[in-house]
Amino acid sequence: MSDLLERLRERGWRMTSQRRVVAEVLDGDHVHLTADEVHARAAQRLPEISRATVYNALGELVSLGEVKEVSTDGRAKRYDPNAHHPHQHLVCSSCGTVRDVHPTGNPLGNLPSDQRFGFTVSEAEVTYRGLCPSCA
Amino acid sequence: MSDLLERLRERGWRMTSQRRVVAEVLDGDHVHLTADEVHARAAQRLPEISRATVYNALGELVSLGEVKEVSTDGRAKRYDPNAHHPHQHLVCSSCGTVRDVHPTGNPLGNLPSDQRFGFTVSEAEVTYRGLCPSCA
DNA sequence: ATCCTACGATGGACAGAGTCCAAGTCAAGA
DNA sequence: TCTTGACTTGGACTCTGTCCATCGTAGGAT
Numbered sequence: 144m145s146d147l148l149e150r151l152r153e154r155g156w157r158m159t160s161q162r163r164v165v166a167e168v169l170d171g172d173h174v175h176l177t178a179d180e181v182h183a184r185a186a187q188r189l190p191e192i193s194r195a196t197v198y199n200a201l202g203e204l205v206s207l208g209e210v211k212e213v214s215t216d217g218r219a220k221r222y223d224p225n226a227h228h229p230h231q232h233l234v235c236s237s238c239g240t241v242r243d244v245h246p247t248g249n250p251l252g253n254l255p256s257d258q259r260f261g262f263t264v265s266e267a268e269v270t271y272r273g274l275c276p277s278c279a
Numbered sequence: 280m281s282d283l284l285e286r287l288r289e290r291g292w293r294m295t296s297q298r299r300v301v302a303e304v305l306d307g308d309h310v311h312l313t314a315d316e317v318h319a320r321a322a323q324r325l326p327e328i329s330r331a332t333v334y335n336a337l338g339e340l341v342s343l344g345e346v347k348e349v350s351t352d353g354r355a356k357r358y359d360p361n362a363h364h365p366h367q368h369l370v371c372s373s374c375g376t377v378r379d380v381h382p383t384g385n386p387l388g389n390l391p392s393d394q395r396f397g398f399t400v401s402e403a404e405v406t407y408r409g410l411c412p413s414c415a
Numbered sequence: 416a417t418c419c420t421a422c423g424a425t426g427g428a429c430a431g432a433g434t435c436c437a438a439g440t441c442a443a444g445a
Numbered sequence: 446t447c448t449t450g451a452c453t454t455g456g457a458c459t460c461t462g463t464c465c466a467t468c469g470t471a472g473g474a475t
Contacts, residue, residue, distance in 0.1 A: 233394075247390075251407075253382035261412035262412070266407070268407075268408065269386060272400070275398050279399050
């Protein structure tokens, strides 16, 4: 882990204290923070950091493919740094907790060509919903 | 089709002109309108209808299980009246168009119990993404 | 057919998430 | 150390959705 900073530097991402803090907050496995949560954690280390900067940094990390945007409900998007390891999400319908899961099979394979309607399909995103142990 | 009104009446849904118009706008297959789009279409027939009323009606239709809420991106939710026929969605990453699709297999079956982490999993939602013919 | 009343509609204020912009600041190459 | 283009800031703004007090009306009761 924690080679996120490393990779970003190698890719020529201009490093500022704000960007470093955002990347550090996101680094790790099973992290699914909202932009506001990222901002709150970043602000613990760098109190003056602004929301706009956090949104900018997150947007760039997404463009760079280092972080994935996940919208599990209609509420705030979550940012998942585990972008290099394909996985799906299991979401608690009650409290919103998110777990990374690895289903069997390839979801893209389940869409026959007569169901693609001329689309160039590039991705299949599966969201499992249910109640987590604490909420059940 | 168009027995949506019928079903609602049978279920004792108090019928007002506003609710009727909302239900009529939503009736049909392959309809995936946002709340604002529903409001706009409803307002063509009933100019004074308010946004709050549309949101109320949509919320109730969802509670009644007659309409499904779909959040394909982080933006506005879409309302899918095709709730009685299980299906998944194919979304254009560029223009946001949504198509109903019927993949093979049962997505819930692809999540082995050692990947459920104690959750009571009740639903699997698959979103295929790609470019539609016009955007490709 | 008319009356009652509880349920529904209205619209304006409010809230949460996210974007935009002009002005100030700074990382990093020369 | 200097320079400059890229980055940051904070406040205003947009979009989506919710809330609430007040008014209107569907539909059962008479």
